[in-house]
Amino acid sequence: LEGRLHELGVTExxxxxxxxxxxxxxxAAVVMEGAKPEWDAVAREVVTESLPDAELLLVHVRRSGLAVTSSGKPRRRLMWKQLCDGTLADTAAV
Structure with missing residues (x-):
């Protein structure tokens, strides 16, 4: 899904x-760092195309707010826990 987001204009x-x-x-929660306004529509398209029955959450975090490993890979488990705990920034259900 992240590859498809990149193909459609979301910065890698x-x-x-x-x-x-x-x-x-x-x-499906799409966590976006320093998001441009058009990224929400791209995320909505990609997720609904691939996972039509999933609830979509769009999450905007500040620059450097995306939790990553030292090699730059997303720390999905940590961010999922933060999402469930309510500590991940600016969550909007779509």
Whole structure:
């Protein structure tokens, strides 16, 4: 999914897709760092195309707000925990 986001204009390594069940509902959370206004529409298109039954959450974090490893890979488990705990920034259900 992240590759498809990049193909459609989201800057590489500026978005991570988190998948799981939140409150018993299949959920796809797209976490975007320093997002441009058009990125929300791209994320909506990619997720609904691939996962039509999942609840979509768009999460905007400040620059350097995307949790990554020292090699730059997204720390999805940590961000999922933060999402479920309510400590991940600016979450909007779509």
């Amino acid at each position: 390594r500026r978005a991570a897709v988190l998948l799981g069940f939140r409150d018993g509902v299949a959920t």
